[in-house]
Amino acid sequence: MMIKEVQLSIIKMPLKSPFSTALGSVNDREGIIIKVLDEEGRTGYGEVVAFSTPWYTEETVRTSYHMLKDFLIPIVLNNPIKHPNEIKKYFDHIRGNQMAKAGIETAIWDLYAKKVDRPLWKLIDGVQSEIPSGVVVGTHEIKDALSQIDSYLQEGYKRVKVKIKPGMDYKLLKEIRNHFPTIPLMADANSSYSLDDIDLLKSLDEFELLMIEQPLAVDDIVEHSFLQKEIQTPICLDESIITYHDVKSAILLNSCKVINIKIGRVGGLSNALAIHDLCQKHQIQVWCGGMIEFGISRAHNIALSTKEGFTIPGDISASSRFWNEDIILPEVEVKHGFVKAPIQPGIGFEINTKRLQEVTTYIEKYKK
Numbered sequence: 384m385m386i387k388e389v390q391l392s393i394i395k396m397p398l399k400s401p402f403s404t405a406l407g408s409v410n411d412r413e414g415i416i417i418k419v420l421d422e423e424g425r426t427g428y429g430e431v432v433a434f435s436t437p438w439y440t441e442e443t444v445r446t447s448y449h450m451l452k453d454f455l456i457p458i459v460l461n462n463p464i465k466h467p468n469e470i471k472k473y474f475d476h477i478r479g480n481q482m483a484k485a486g487i488e489t490a491i492w493d494l495y496a497k498k499v500d501r502p503l504w505k506l507i508d509g510v511q512s513e514i515p516s517g518v519v520v521g522t523h524e525i526k527d528a529l530s531q532i533d534s535y536l537q538e539g540y541k542r543v544k545v546k547i548k549p550g551m552d553y554k555l556l557k558e559i560r561n562h563f564p565t566i567p568l569m570a571d572a573n574s575s576y577s578l579d580d581i582d583l584l585k586s587l588d589e590f591e592l593l594m595i596e597q598p599l600a601v602d603d604i605v606e607h608s609f610l611q612k613e614i615q616t617p618i619c620l621d622e623s624i625i626t627y628h629d630v631k632s633a634i635l636l637n638s639c640k641v642i643n644i645k646i647g648r649v650g651g652l653s654n655a656l657a658i659h660d661l662c663q664k665h666q667i668q669v670w671c672g673g674m675i676e677f678g679i680s681r682a683h684n685i686a687l688s689t690k691e692g693f694t695i696p697g698d699i700s701a702s703s704r705f706w707n708e709d710i711i712l713p714e715v716e717v718k719h720g721f722v723k724a725p726i727q728p729g730i731g732f733e734i735n736t737k738r739l740q741e742v743t744t745y746i747e748k749y750k751k
């Protein structure tokens with residue numbers, strides 16, 4: 384397979400309501416939609432999930448655009464690709480820039496799945512034709528959080544994730560448990576705490592959370608292993624896990640019991656699948672994280688989430704969680720708390736070209 388053309392579209396869309404985390408809040412979402420074409424005119428789509436500013440990882444929309452234009456696209460246009468698993472070999476000499484790499488690698492996975500006429504999830508040996516869906520409450524305000532949880536439970540979501548930070552943790556979780564004593568509940572700290580907070584973090588064991596996500600520093604694996612010995616609540620690593628090697632370190636040090644796999648954060652679907660397999664071997668639970676992303680990335684997440692090890696509902700909420708109108712057709716829908724894996728070849732969703740044009744702020748094509 385030869386990639387003949389790559390099209391980059393920077394898009395921007397307002398969220399239906401601000402999404403706040405310990406690190407700040409997101410009101411508008413930018414992203415890069417990547418379209419690849421092969422010599423037979425087939426197309427594949429990927430999405431760069433980096434944010435406009437480097438608050439989650441060091442990557443941004445603009446650093447990703449530069450990496451794609453100046454490094455990754457030239458490689459892809461000038462090398463034959465027999466299978467998408469080869470791409471990481473081509474990119475190995477380029478350090479980091481995981482989200483830029485993932486954007487074009489996933490587009491080629493979509494293209495390849497269409498070439499062999501298989502749904503992407505079946506191509507990667509997924510086994511779950513319906514995946515349980517979780518949802519994230521993007522506010523620290525107690526009243527707002529309670530009403531959001533109530534409405535999401537009405538919609539059938541199987542798991543609720545809330546954001547916590549110092550000063551808005553015990554109180555928030557206590558209130559939630561008073562109203563919802565038994566719901567599957569988890570908390571994402573986005574690295575708001577340190578080992579000085581061990582007593583506070585121990586106190587959260589009272590709430591029998593499914594997990595506490597990324598309590599300590601974004602690049603830490605060692606201190607999480609100390610903390611996991613001190614608390615009952617399973618630690619889930621998100622930002623700390625950038626590479627397969629990070630997972631090996633976390634396993635060796637017993638730093639966590641759960642890993643949130645995000646295709647963008649780990650550099651692509653091939654890496655995500657390798658991490659899934661490693662976690663399976665070492666009884667580390669996994670689930671698919673979200674990135675407040677558009678429908679193309681969500682579609683790739685749905686494919687990944689059909690793999691056997693994804694037993695915890697992921698952040699695979701409906702398109703309507705964040706967007707008035709998504710860029711895919713049909714939109715991602717959650718019915719009775721489940722998302723159906725599509726049966727069409729590739730990611731199984733079409734592009735809503737009218738909507739994509741509406742929200743595109745910049746577009747460029749690269750040909751061999």
Ligand SMILES: O=C(O)CCC(=O)C1=CC=C[C@@H](O)[C@@H]1C(=O)O
Pocket residue numbers: 404439518519571573621672673674675676698699700
């Ligand atoms: O996309 C979703 O449904 C949830 C996204 C989400 O919770 C996150 C996205 C990006 C950074 C964080 O705020 C948070 C996370 O850390 O998982």
Ligand SMILES: [Mg+2]
Pocket residue numbers: 571573596597621622643672
């Ligand atoms: Mg997280």
